[in-house]
Amino acid sequence: PVLPEGWAGEKDFKTTGRLSAATQRSIEPVGPHFLAHARRARHKRTFSEDDRI
Amino acid sequence: MAAEGASATASAPGERIAIGISFGNSNSSIAITSVDDKAEVIANEDGDRQIPSILSYVDGEEYNGQQAKQQLIRNSNNTVAYFRDFLGQDFKSIDPTHCHASAHPQEHESTIAFTIQDKEGDEKSTVTISEIATRQFRRLKQSATDFSGKEVNSAVITIPTNFNEKQKAALTKSASDAGLEVLQLIHEPIAALLAYDARPESKVEDKNVVVADLGGTRSDVAVIASRGGMYTILATAHDYEYAGVHLDKVLQDHFAKEFIKWNSIDPRENARSLAKLKLEAEATKKALSIGTNANFSVESLAEGIDFASTINRLRYETIARKVFDGFNRLIEGVVKKAGLDVLEIDEVILSGGTSHTPKIASNMRSIFPETTTVLAPSTTPTAINPSELQARGAALQASLIQEYESEDIEQSTHPAVTTVKHLTNAIGVLAISGDPKQGIFTPVISAETAVPARRTIHISVPKEGGDVLVKIVEGGSHIKVSKPDPKPKTNGNKDSDDSDEDSEEDSDDEPEEQRERVWKVGNVLAEAAIRDTKKGSKIEVMINVANDLGVTITAREVGAKGGVRGNLSPP
Numbered sequence: 001p002v003l004p005e006g007w008a009g010e011k012d013f014k015t016t017g018r019l020s021a022a023t024q025r026s027i028e029p030v031g032p033h034f035l036a037h038a039r040r041a042r043h044k045r046t047f048s049e050d051d052r053i
Numbered sequence: 054m055a056a057e058g059a060s061a062t063a064s065a066p067g068e069r070i071a072i073g074i075s076f077g078n079s080n081s082s083i084a085i086t087s088v089d090d091k092a093e094v095i096a097n098e099d100g101d102r103q104i105p106s107i108l109s110y111v112d113g114e115e116y117n118g119q120q121a122k123q124q125l126i127r128n129s130n131n132t133v134a135y136f137r138d139f140l141g142q143d144f145k146s147i148d149p150t151h152c153h154a155s156a157h158p159q160e161h162e163s164t165i166a167f168t169i170q171d172k173e174g175d176e177k178s179t180v181t182i183s184e185i186a187t188r189q190f191r192r193l194k195q196s197a198t199d200f201s202g203k204e205v206n207s208a209v210i211t212i213p214t215n216f217n218e219k220q221k222a223a224l225t226k227s228a229s230d231a232g233l234e235v236l237q238l239i240h241e242p243i244a245a246l247l248a249y250d251a252r253p254e255s256k257v258e259d260k261n262v263v264v265a266d267l268g269g270t271r272s273d274v275a276v277i278a279s280r281g282g283m284y285t286i287l288a289t290a291h292d293y294e295y296a297g298v299h300l301d302k303v304l305q306d307h308f309a310k311e312f313i314k315w316n317s318i319d320p321r322e323n324a325r326s327l328a329k330l331k332l333e334a335e336a337t338k339k340a341l342s343i344g345t346n347a348n349f350s351v352e353s354l355a356e357g358i359d360f361a362s363t364i365n366r367l368r369y370e371t372i373a374r375k376v377f378d379g380f381n382r383l384i385e386g387v388v389k390k391a392g393l394d395v396l397e398i399d400e401v402i403l404s405g406g407t408s409h410t411p412k413i414a415s416n417m418r419s420i421f422p423e424t425t426t427v428l429a430p431s432t433t434p435t436a437i438n439p440s441e442l443q444a445r446g447a448a449l450q451a452s453l454i455q456e457y458e459s460e461d462i463e464q465s466t467h468p469a470v471t472t473v474k475h476l477t478n479a480i481g482v483l484a485i486s487g488d489p490k491q492g493i494f495t496p497v498i499s500a501e502t503a504v505p506a507r508r509t510i511h512i513s514v515p516k517e518g519g520d521v522l523v524k525i526v527e528g529g530s531h532i533k534v535s536k537p538d539p540k541p542k543t544n545g546n547k548d549s550d551d552s553d554e555d556s557e558e559d560s561d562d563e564p565e566e567q568r569e570r571v572w573k574v575g576n577v578l579a580e581a582a583i584r585d586t587k588k589g590s591k592i593e594v595m596i597n598v599a600n601d602l603g604v605t606i607t608a609r610e611v612g613a614k615g616g617v618r619g620n621l622s623p624p
Contacts, residue, residue: 012546012582013619019575019602019622020527022474025285027503028243030450030467031250033257033282040467049508049595 071207071236072197073447074190075244076224077165078151079269080298080406081106081189082441092248092445093450094438097196103406103440104196107134108188113173117192120350122596126328131153131169135270139182141223144387151298154328158182183227190231207234209451211241211443211605214289220567236454237462242283243277244446246535248437249428250282257282259499265417266385266443267407274384276398277389278475278501284501285475288391295379297338297407303373304334304364304482308349312360320355329354330384341366342409344535370412371538393420396530396570403429408439439592464595474602476502478527478575482512482594494528494572503601509595511611514538518588523608523617525596527575536566565599581608581617597624 028033040046073084080103084094094102099119109121111131116124132526135151135250136158152158156167156467161186165182172178197205202619212221225235242264251254259280266273276287280336296594309321309330320326329351340362341349344507350361370377388395401417414429421427428436437445464470481496497510514521583592590610597605601623609616 008582009582010217010266010267010404011619012584012617013415013580013606014580015619015621016580017527017578018621019480019598020477022476022504022602023501024472025287025475026242026468026471027236027473028277028284028286029246029471030066030243030284030446031075031282032453034284034455035465038470041470042464046506046599048506 056479059144059341062274063392066129066456066458068202069207069234069236069455070205071202071448071451071469072205073244073422073424073444073449073451074193074208074210074228074233074367075208075241075443075447076189076193076212077106077159077268078135078271078355079106080440081193082444083193084441084444085197085201086452090251090449090452092448094441094444095197095200097192098199104193105134106137107132107190108132108185108192110169111479113171115171115188115192117189117608120556122332124545125155125332126325127322129163129328131168131171132156132362133169133180133185136167136182138271139596140186140227141217141220146562147295148497149349154331161605164244167530179201183223183230186227187230190228190233194231194233206232207236207451208453209237209239209454210235211244212238212284213291213389214240214275215272215291230621235308236347236451236457236459237466239333239447240275240286241273241443242286242289242402242404244444244450246277246279246284246451247446248442250279251446252437258399259502261287261397261464262400262402263384263388263398264404265408266405267381267413268405269289269407272296272380272383272405272407276387276393278499280499281508282500284502285501287393287501290383290387290390292379295383297335297405299376299379300338300373300410301331301334302408303376304337304369305347307364308334308360310360311362312468315619316355318356318358320360323355326355332405337364338369339371340367341470342411345589360483366411375414377410377412377416380413381420384417385420394568394570395425395531396532396568398425401425401427402442403427403441404438404439410586463587473503473600474498476504476506478529480573480578480596480598480604481526481528481572482510483524483526483574494574496528497571498598500530502598504598507597508597509593509615511591511593514583514586514610516588518586518590519591522581523581523592523594525578525580525594525604525606527578528572529575531571531573533569533571534566535569538603578621579606579619581606581619582619583608586610 064141075082084092086092096102105122106119108120109124125565132155139147149158156169158165168177168179184530216550228235235333262277264275272292275289278285302532332340337347337349345366352359354360396426411431414432417427432437479496479500480498481494498508519523593611595607602624604621
């Protein structure tokens with residue numbers, strides 16, 4: 001939407017909520033994308049750290 | 054060979070020659086990946102890619118596959134069939150129905166065994182289920198080794214989603230006793246999905262997929278959330294009442310009745326006649342999946358009388374309707390169990406031998422909306438052979454992990470890695486609409502996405518550019534049911550009786566309600582302002598959800614520097 005008049009936020013960003021609760025489920029340990037996920041999880045890397053490698 | 058025993062333990066990654074095995078109650082298949090990472094299903098020495106999971110013994114000689122299947126007629130007592138689901142089970146919990154026409158399973162110590170004459174001479178031996186499975190694996194391994202010219206020593210094997218730990222352990226042991234290191238056991242529907250997703254033309258997308266694995270003695274259906282190439286099973290169903298053998302039975306009864314009409318003998322009352330009837334009914338069923346007409350003929354079906362007949366596909370579809378309806382209910386039921394509507398399913402994958410049946414695919418077409426892709430040979434020309442999907446998926450997974458140390462595989466598949474939080478709602482942005490207060494919800498990250506997850510979206514700015522507010526919200530998908538407005542009366546004159554009748558008929562049809570999928574905007578998470586955007590440019594919004602459900606949002610005009618960045622603390 002168009003920015004309403006008088007809208008202000010710290011550094012132009014305003015937090016208004018949080019995510020609702022999530023469910024615990026199991027991912028299937030199969031496929032190239034899972035293996036990439038497992039690699040990140042085991043080395044505790046984030047996406048951007050992983051991109052740089 | 055001495056090496057036989059040694060290779061049962063883990064081999065070093067460099068020495069592995071790995072294959073994918075789909076091990077079923079009715080059929081098994083083996084696949085290998087070639088140099089260019091394409092999976093190929095291997096034919097055994099008989100030229101079969103679908104190898105019947107049957108072992109038979111004649112004068113001490115072992116027969117496997119199609120050759121063993123033929124022995125069901127003459128040598129049924131020494132033929133073992135339909136044994137996969139007995140692995141790791143108690144005798145009390147198994148259903149021996151399908152083994153009536155072959156060697157019967159019996160209780161033996163804490164396990165299940167078969168008494169068969171598997172050596173020369175008249176002596177009978179008691180062979181445990183785990184030894185039977187080992188022998189089957191040895192044959193599969195041999196066929197793969199003959200094909201590749203190198204000793205195959207490891208495998209990824211597919212299993213049903215309801216296999217328990219005991220069954221998994223028993224299967225692993227049987228395979229390693231045959232000299233195959235089991236790299237991983239993967240679920241059958243996931244293997245089928247991987248076989249499709251690994252094709253070069255397929256894109257990684259967020260989609261809800263139904264995999265219907267319609268087999269010989271059982272049908273298994275799974276609803277899978279595929280998010281960024283990662284798979285989460287949302288619901289499964291297993292059915293033993295509607296499967297391939299039940300379709301065979303329909304044909305069997307049909308032709309038996311016809312035979313009785315001419316000869317007054319029921320071929321189902323004699324074991325050998327019944328075995329012949331069964332084999333030919335299955336062959337006729339397969340022919341009806343390819344052609345619209347099929348022959349049925351058995352030499353000396355009962356009391357030395359030959360029998361020949363034909364059937365067309367339409368007749369078959371009529372007499373088998375009850376079974377087809379059973380498949381429909383099974384599939385619709387599991388979609389409901391996953392908390393989804395058929396409108397929310399993007400893809401239906403038909404897997405397993407029975408999925409070759411054109412009628413089942415066309416039933417799926419009518420159950421699911423037009424936007425759903427039904428992947429079966431008769432509905433999608435580029436579909437992969439449903440019988441080969443699982444073996445291909447297993448082979449692809451084998452090629453991905455064969456370089457790993459077995460310890461790495463174990464750690465990666467550990468529940469600590471696989472059990473993660475999944476989003477309950479979709480996260481999206483409210484895109485531009487005419488009314489500045491209201492926007493159209495555009496999903497960025499779908500519900501049921503595993504975290505951590507990162508997605509980027511581009512949204513257009515208003516026509517004239519200027520300052521834009523990016524609103525990040527949660528959204529839920531709902532099914533809106535609306536009845537179409539009653540048709541306005543075309544003209545006021547009601548003089549003719551015909552038009553009255555017509556309108557009555559129309560109103561009978563009218564309750565056909567329209568169902569559509571709509572987004573309901575929930576919780577507003579954050580707002581960000583992007584100032585002074587240029588005319589016709591786009592804004593890139595990146596949403597990153599961390600393990601702890603903390604959210605990082607970055608928004609910037611494409612091509613511009615900097616942009617707005619903010620964090621949401623975890624709930």
